Amino acid sequence: MLTLELQELIREQIAGAINAKQLPVELLEIIYSQNWFNLWVPQQYGGLGYELSHGCRLLEELAYLDGGIGWTITLCSGANMFAGFIEPKLAHSIFTQRNVCWGGSGMATGTAERMDDGYILNGSWKYGTGAPHLTHFTLNAVIIENGKQILDEQGQPLMHSFFVHKDDVLVHDDWDTFGLECTASHSFSTINLKVANNQSFDLEYHQRKVDEPLFDYPFLTFAECTLAVNYMGMARRFLDLFEKQLFVKSNVPGWDGTLGKALFTQVDEYRILIQKYSDRLYTLMNDSWGKGVPPDEVLVQISTVTEKIVSDIKTLVIKLFPYTGIAGAQRKNEINIVFRHLFTASQHALLNRKPLKS
Secondary structure (H helix, E strand, O other): OHHHHHHHHHHHHHHHHHHHHHOOOOHHHHHHOOOOOHOOOOHHHHOOOHHHHHHHHHHHHHHHHOOOHHHOOOOOOOHHHHHHHHOOOHHHHHHOOOOOEEEOOOOOEEEEEEEEEEEEEEEEEEEEOHHOOOOEEEEEEEEEEEEHHHHHHHHHHHEEEEEHHHHHHHHEEEOOOOOOOOOOOOOEEEEEEEHHHEEOOOHHHHHHOOHHHHHHOHHHHHHHHHHHHHHHHHHHHHHHHHHHHHHHHOOOOOOOOHHHHHHHHHHHHHHHHHHHHHHHHHHHHHHHOOOOOOOOHHHHHHHHHHHHHHHHHHHHHHHHHHHHOOOHHHHOOOHHHHHHHHHHHHHHOOOOOOOOOO
8 A cells, every 4th residue: 555655754753763763754755644633534624535444554564664654653643533532523623634633532530611602621640652843632521510520321431532632731751662662652731721511522323413323333443453563563574574584694604504494484384373363353354344244243353353463463573582692682673663663562552452361
């Protein structure tokens, strides 16, 4: 899906993005010109309105080029998808702007005090991917009224999602990780911030404002798909770089040919495994697209395959990494960069749900 010219333009920006710990202006301009932050935004609002599998193919290719860049576009385009859940006139006014980019946190680590004409937001939220270039921050907050926490019909704390303009939050420069550096996923906070009622929304099917197939999927399922394809893209890149390293080593005197053959075989087996998962995931996406809300059986299958994708990729990379040699330990070597990206990404709560076995 990416032309060779576009791939080269992106590759030229990777080192600078890692060093700057954020996306450089030149790379952002590429993203804006391609409208990638608006992958999932309805066309009526100026977005690309991609089908789920089509957009995921693009995200996987971007993650193959560079995990940090792919991750940023994935998380920010995922937040821009919220356009389908806010008032249409408001959505149109926001998302028809060329450089619009949303991002934020899914954790309800703040409060929203309900008022007659809006809410008062207080709290601090972690991991606002793309913080330096976001136009709006998204957050979740529990609802309070007259100093008391409001409960929902199930007796649980009532929570709503909100979006706020970048100028209304304080960004904390605290993203200091060994991978995904350019995602610049800083924390942010608000103090007694007054927001209007139309800045609140809920990612529920009955709350959607746009009747398009993408919004038939629960947000959790959408997120599982988009994050898993990032992991596959990075894993495919790791295997290609690892195999290249094996070819280099095979020309060194004293190289263990028996071990080398076994490692080449292992790479082929891992490629086949990833392709099997890939085929299954994309089949599930395609078969469920445009048929209304997917049945629970399909949602469970997507959760199962995405969980296996992440779990098995972590295992295979750990098994192969000791054979990368010193190249794998050099911070500027691409195989080291991909390794760091993979295991920083693995800390996302959605990719790390399976408990350890005793």
